[in-house]
Amino acid sequence: xxxxxxxxxxxxxxxxxxxxxxxxxxxxxxxxxxxxxxxxxxxxxxxxxxxxxxxxxxxxxxxxxxxxxxxxxxxxxxxxxxxxxxxxxxxxxxxxxxxxxxxxxxxxxxxxxxxxxxxxxxxxxxxxxxxxxxxxxxxxxxxxxxxxxxxxxxxxxxxxxxxxxxxxxxxxxxxxxxxxxxxxxxxxxxxxxxxxxxxxxxxxxxxxxxxxxxxxxxxxxxxxxxxxxxxxxxxxxxxxxxxxxxxxxxxxxxxxxxxxxxxxxxxxxxxxxxxxxxxxxxxxxxxxxxxxxxxxxxxxxxxxxxxxxxxxxxxxxxxxxxxxxxxxxxx
Numbered sequence: 001x002x003x004x005x006x007x008x009x010x011x012x013x014x015x016x017x018x019x020x021x022x023x024x025x026x027x028x029x030x031x032x033x034x035x036x037x038x039x040x041x042x043x044x045x046x047x048x049x050x051x052x053x054x055x056x057x058x059x060x061x062x063x064x065x066x067x068x069x070x071x072x073x074x075x076x077x078x079x080x081x082x083x084x085x086x087x088x089x090x091x092x093x094x095x096x097x098x099x100x101x102x103x104x105x106x107x108x109x110x111x112x113x114x115x116x117x118x119x120x121x122x123x124x125x126x127x128x129x130x131x132x133x134x135x136x137x138x139x140x141x142x143x144x145x146x147x148x149x150x151x152x153x154x155x156x157x158x159x160x161x162x163x164x165x166x167x168x169x170x171x172x173x174x175x176x177x178x179x180x181x182x183x184x185x186x187x188x189x190x191x192x193x194x195x196x197x198x199x200x201x202x203x204x205x206x207x208x209x210x211x212x213x214x215x216x217x218x219x220x221x222x223x224x225x226x227x228x229x230x231x232x233x234x235x236x237x238x239x240x241x242x243x244x245x246x247x248x249x250x251x252x253x254x255x256x257x258x259x260x261x262x263x264x265x266x267x268x269x270x271x272x273x274x275x276x277x278x279x280x281x282x283x284x285x286x287x288x289x290x291x292x293x294x295x296x297x298x299x300x301x302x303x304x305x306x307x308x309x310x311x312x313x314x315x316x317x318x319x320x321x322x323x324x325x326x327x328x329x330x331x
Contacts (some may be wrong), residue, residue, distance in 0.1 A: 006077030021057030085135030201264025
């Protein structure tokens with residue numbers, strides 16, 4: 001394919017993508033490589049629940065890229081240990097001497113009702129999703145900091161941001177990445193390191209597993225309707241339609257940092273944390289909260305603070321606006 005003048009390219013850049021042996025990660029790797037990036041395809045090749053391993057998964061995607069004329073190397077280290085994260089970044093440095101892009105995509109699921117989420121269902125998800133992102137990002141961030149450039153994309157989920165039954169472990173681990181994204185965006189701003197998060201909606205092994213293990217309806221007719229609707233819509237959730245957003249958010253021209261984007265079936269939206277105008281009373285009581293809950297929750301005129309300083313500024317502005325004017329107090 002001949003590139004056009006306005007085509008977004010990644011020539012000369014090196015991308016590291018975890019969990020790239022299939023699903024979303026594979027699509028990210030293929031698209032970035034097609035646009036000129038050299039890619040480290042990382043995957044241990046385990047099952048959707050984190051069991052087993054298949055070193056060939058990463059190799060198949062790397063071979064697919066090279067067959068298409070791109071450059072890629074396969075890596076089978078686990079993100080669950082600091083040494084594994086370092087080894088993955090070392091693979092990029094050894095091959096090409098730099099790291100420009102990191103996509104933390106590796107993940108597993110072990111859905112269950114909250115009361116059944118014991119350590120064997122919680123710890124592995126925290127290890128892969130949250131600690132895995134820390135383990136891989138720390139060595140990558142050091143490289144990016146030293147070279148004065150980098151793009152990092154974390155993977156969060158509506159399961160945590162909005163809430164989904166049977167996914168307390170997954171949602172908690174994924175939403176921890178939102179905090180990591182915001183902090184790294186602030187810390188990396190002066191080094192041209194931009195960090196964003198993506199909440200993908202795609203028909204992958206993980207989604208299929210969650211659908212397959214979801215409780216069935218007692219009413220067979222109602223279940224059949226749900227199954228039919230699921231079939232109609234799931235088929236439209238092509239992982240390839242998520243990749244363009246991941247690619248843009250990791251491109252040099254991406255102007256934003258610290259933001260969250262949800263994408264599925266070709267539709268893209270921004271998710272954000274907003275702050276209502278709220279209610280203020282200097283001697284606030286429990287009853288005041290009860291009596292003014294509607295005002296507190298009213299979304300009219302909400303703001304989107306860029307960070308804790310912005311929120312503090314809004315609070316101080318409220319305090320100043322309601323403070324008595326100098327000389328207006330009791331004589």
